[in-house]
Amino acid sequence: MKRPAGHEFAVIGLGRFGSAVALNLIERGYSVLGIDRSPEIVQNLADRITQIVALDSTNEDALLAVDILSFDTVVVSIGTHFENNLMTTVTLKNLGARRVVCKAVSERQQQILLRVGADEVVLPEHEAGARLAWRLAEPQVLDHLELGAGFSVAEVHVPEWLIGQSLMMSSLRRRFNINVLAIRRDNQMIVTPAADLLFARGDMIVIIGTDPSISSFCSQV
Numbered sequence: 001m002k003r004p005a006g007h008e009f010a011v012i013g014l015g016r017f018g019s020a021v022a023l024n025l026i027e028r029g030y031s032v033l034g035i036d037r038s039p040e041i042v043q044n045l046a047d048r049i050t051q052i053v054a055l056d057s058t059n060e061d062a063l064l065a066v067d068i069l070s071f072d073t074v075v076v077s078i079g080t081h082f083e084n085n086l087m088t089t090v091t092l093k094n095l096g097a098r099r100v101v102c103k104a105v106s107e108r109q110q111q112i113l114l115r116v117g118a119d120e121v122v123l124p125e126h127e128a129g130a131r132l133a134w135r136l137a138e139p140q141v142l143d144h145l146e147l148g149a150g151f152s153v154a155e156v157h158v159p160e161w162l163i164g165q166s167l168m169m170s171s172l173r174r175r176f177n178i179n180v181l182a183i184r185r186d187n188q189m190i191v192t193p194a195a196d197l198l199f200a201r202g203d204m205i206v207i208i209g210t211d212p213s214i215s216s217f218c219s220q221v
Helices: 016-027 039-045 060-065 082-095 107-115 129-137 172-176 211-218
Strands: 008-012 031-036 051-054 073-076 100-103 120-122 141-148 151-157 178-185 188-191 204-210
Touching: 008 016, 016 031, 016 073, 016 129, 031 039, 039 051, 060 082, 073 082, 073 129, 082 100, 082 107, 107 120, 151 211, 172 178, 172 211, 178 211, 204 211
Parallel strands: 008 031, 008 073, 031 051, 073 100, 100 120
Antiparallel strands: 141 151, 151 204, 178 188, 178 204
16 A cells, blocks of 8 residues: 655664564555665675665764665664663664664663654664664554554544544444554543444544555544
């Protein structure tokens, strides 16, 4: 599904985690620049990530040469060398990158990266690359569970245009091919909500559907 222009991602470090982030964002129609120091890794992924380059991400001139500041979000996922991870993050923030999301392998690394300016730091043990891609691509999705075969469950803030409408009036199944499993309201979970229940401000809705259907709904949130 082609996404509207306006949000572009760069992913630095294309190991298992970084490549999962990049490929999942590409599958959702986003423009992604892949960056890795290893020409071999770049060559192996060139047929799957069309915008890809081998460079030293701690080098300011190299980053400026690929217009890194034009990207809305830069994901730093350098695996084995924390020093390079740290220096890349510092370099990006010094250059003025808008949003830098980093990978860390320990809480100590997480604290250090946050102190040097990272906007968000994730621990791969707690968050798979595909799940991070969902959160980057669909900020409205609070939680996401892949069911396999292209189906997922997601928890989403109720959009403004749904407030005051009932489940029947909204025709979510017909319009987006998604089903509402539950509504979280005031710390209570309403499972299999009635067709005449009105959506209210502050509701969280738990939906199930294909990944493209959920993305289509989220683009309207």
